[in-house]
Amino acid sequence: MDKICINGGKELQGQVTVSGAKNACLALMPLTILASEPIKMTNVPRLSDINTMKQLLISLGSIIREDLFKGSLHLHTPKISSHDAAYDIVRKMRASILVLGPLLAREGRARVSLPGGCAIGARPVDLHLFGLEKLGATLDLKDGYIRARASSRLRGNTIEFPFISVGATENLIMAATLAKGTTVLKNSAKEPEIIDLCNCINSMGGKIEGMGSSEIVIEGVDNLKGTQHEVLGDRIEMGTFMLAPAMAGGQVIVKGCPPTYLTAFTRKLSETGISVETGENEITVTRKNDTLKPINVVTEPFPGFPTDLQAQMMALTCLAKGKSTLEEKIFENRFMHAPELIRMGARIEVQGGIASVTGVDSMKGAPVMATDLRASVSLILAGLASKGETVVSRVYHLDRGYENIERKLATCGAQIERVV
Ligand code: UD1
Helix, strand or coil: CCEEEEECCCCEEEEEECCECHHHHHHHHHHHHHCCCCEEEECCCCCHHHHHHHHHHHHHCCEEEEECCCCEEEEECCCCCCCEECHHHHCCCHHHHHHHHHHHHHHCEEEEECCCCCCCCCCCCHHHHHHHHHCCCEEEEECCEEEEECCCCCECCEEECCCCCHHHHHHHHHHHHCCECEEEEECCCCCHHHHHHHHHHHHCCCEEECCCCCEEEEECCCCCCCEEEECCECHHHHHHHHHHHHHHCEEEEEECCCHHHHHHHHHHHHHCCCEEEECCCEEEEEECCCCCCCCEEEECCCCCECHHHHHHHHHHHCCCCCEEEEECCCCCCCCCHHHHHHHCCCEEEEECCEEEEECCCCCECCEEECCCHHHHHHHHHHHHHCECEEEEECCCCHHHCCCCHHHHHHCCCCEEEEEC
């Protein structure tokens, strides 16, 4: 199994460009099965989660051609050949649930295994099911599968989510796009990846308004046509790379995503005393030899501080002077990186959903184990700032969401390599 070895303590200098957003792509790909015409996506990241989604769509009847060199995917589903999203594929990735809405809208039936994914909490799918029922679907759960049927076309409705869910908002948008009449989604998620999804749907002939706000209005259309769409840049990858010079020292320019998608994160990073300069599509992060100030972070749905950057920010607070707190409000079990950071010398106490971090002067390299996607990258960041060698094992978690991270960091001067 691959490992990442880091010889820490080297200042970073350089620039990196983030890849296309994994989370945007994982919704855009299932969207393509709503249309029988081909769709071309560019700026698609090369990640194992994208491969899993490809595998799933192919099992449903999609024909997918990949241009590895250009990072583009051509997806074409002239006919759905199976309505079954099998356990073997779905268990690898929770986002597989996003085929449920499109299959149901196009075909009036679907059978989708209950999903797996990162071990960061229970992560139920009740909101997806609640919304689809409101659009007229009949659902039952049997043998670990969701069986969904609609006797005729789905019908538009007003749906108010009891709390915010990114995936449920996406599934409902896709299902409502081919429903009869108008759907109003209240208390929707506002993530940039949802705006990207809606922009793509509108370029296919869909009629969506209000994306990026908490109320999204979808006027159903009879069908969608093919299109070409460039996936937006990955804001979580951008935030992760911003933390690399913040931890190790030096200056890195991170390009490829509008900084406005990271405002809450950037504000917290600046509070630590790190210099952050934003341009139109890039951010420059500089750390001289300054002392880091402690911060208090609370994760929230967009535009709040993203849960997907909590583990990485925790790595930085381990080196601040004083006590920081990180409160995780989205997932109940998302502090699995804490025991590994402690092995590298950090002082962290976790009680319920709050981690209290007392900064230390320095951390030391150690063998550590990745437990989920964002936890794995927090260990790499800690390794960049630690004395001696850090070896991160179980990096298959990392490969779900970061394309070539070791190469991108190495171009900035990090001593990092993958050992196969
Ligand atoms: C998406 C992102 C993930 C990110 C998360 C929150 C993708 C592929 N993944 O995940 O990286 O961490 O948003 O920003 O885009 N919930 C329920 N019932 C439901 C649905 C969700 O209880 O039916 C709960 C979840 O367990 C969680 C919270 O709601 O506690 C938010 O989850 P949600 O926004 O749905 O996250 P995902 O779409 O799974």
